Amino acid sequence: MIQLYFWTTPNAYKVSILLEELGLAYSVVPVHIGKGEQFGASFLEISPNNKIPALIDDDGPLGQRIALFESGAIMIYLAEKVGSQLYPADPSKRYAVLQWLMFQMSAVGPMLGQAHHFRKYAPARIEYAVERYTNEATRLYRVMDTQLGRSPYLAGEDYSLADIATYPWLRAYRLQGQNLADWPNLQRWYSTMRARAAVQRGLAVMAEKVDRNDQAPSGDRWQNLFGQNQFASHKN
Incomplete structure (x- = not known):
């Protein structure tokens, strides 16, 4: 099973749209970046740059589990996994x-x-x-x-x-x-x-979870998204 670590941002939507285009089954693991969940130790094990999206595929290369961060790398991996013409062989x-x-x-x-x-x-x-x-x-x-x-x-x-x-x-x-x-x-x-x-399906992922407080963040939420919490030492 593919697990997509996700919040409602452009980079995360890139991967949810691709998964829908490829018809791959996946589950979504919410990572609320306004609340600072991207700094948690378990997430940093998968995404050391504390950014979403990230992905775990239990059926990776040679049938082994693989964890990936960086949306571009994730997209190439998924397209190559199924041999999609979205990333052509030519x-x-x-x-x-x-x-x-x-x-x-x-x-x-x-x-x-x-x-x-x-x-x-x-x-x-x-x-x-x-x-x-x-x-x-x-x-x-x-x-x-x-x-x-x-x-x-x-x-x-x-x-x-x-x-x-x-x-x-x-x-x-x-x-x-x-x-x-x-x-x-x-x-x-x-x-x-x-x-x-x-x-449309990719953009609908977690649509009900969109947090309006993050449309005009303040206090700790602003710090988690843009401020000093981004630059603090978060140990995994």
């Missing part, structure tokens, strides 16, 4: 997917996350930071819109891990200072992604 197609998956991991996630933070969650508005990360979000949207003007999906003609990884981060486009109408190719792709049944 090297030319595989590297096209890999480069756009790495683009999401290195740019889309981190930079849009900073736009979220400084536009909504920072305790004081810092105009330089707001401008810098909003501008970077705009640049990344332009890169994606240009690519999607050349092909239906980010890595080419076929739907892939790259699309699954990127879509959850773009759902908060307003927080990133963006209007999808400004990016017609991206808007077309976004609508296609949103309509997929597996995407």
